[in-house]
Amino acid sequence: MAVESGLGGDVRFDRAELDRILRIYGRMVAAGEWRDYAIDFLSEVAVFSIFRRSSELPLFRIEKRPKLRQRQGQYAVIGSGGHVLKRGHDLGQVLRILDRKLIKALA
Numbered sequence: 001m002a003v004e005s006g007l008g009g010d011v012r013f014d015r016a017e018l019d020r021i022l023r024i025y026g027r028m029v030a031a032g033e034w035r036d037y038a039i040d041f042l043s044e045v046a047v048f049s050i051f052r053r054s055s056e057l058p059l060f061r062i063e064k065r066p067k068l069r070q071r072q073g074q075y076a077v078i079g080s081g082g083h084v085l086k087r088g089h090d091l092g093q094v095l096r097i098l099d100r101k102l103i104k105a106l107a
Contacts, residue, residue, distance in 0.1 A: 076094065
């Protein structure tokens with residue numbers, strides 16, 4: 001898998017990664033749990049931040065750090081307190097932690 005980088009060497013999510021992230025985001029918006037998001041492309045990390053309200057701190061951050069690809073895995077979901085909820089090599093597996101949040105929201 002190639003490292004996605006944009007102009008200036010920034011790390012980026014590719015189309016398939018964004019599709020997976022936005023699919024979960026859309027379901028949580030439909031459930032009334034999330035309302036806003038932000039995407040940041042930095043030199044070593046791409047971050048998709050999820051907000052309940054845009055004036056608050058993010059509830060979750062989905063990060064892609066290609067430098068960790070050979071070690072812990074390049075994908076991580078980080079909670080509002082800054083603790084890593086799930087890290088791994090496969091984005092789909094990492095995003096499953098958010099699917100559990102969706103099930104709780106619908107229950």
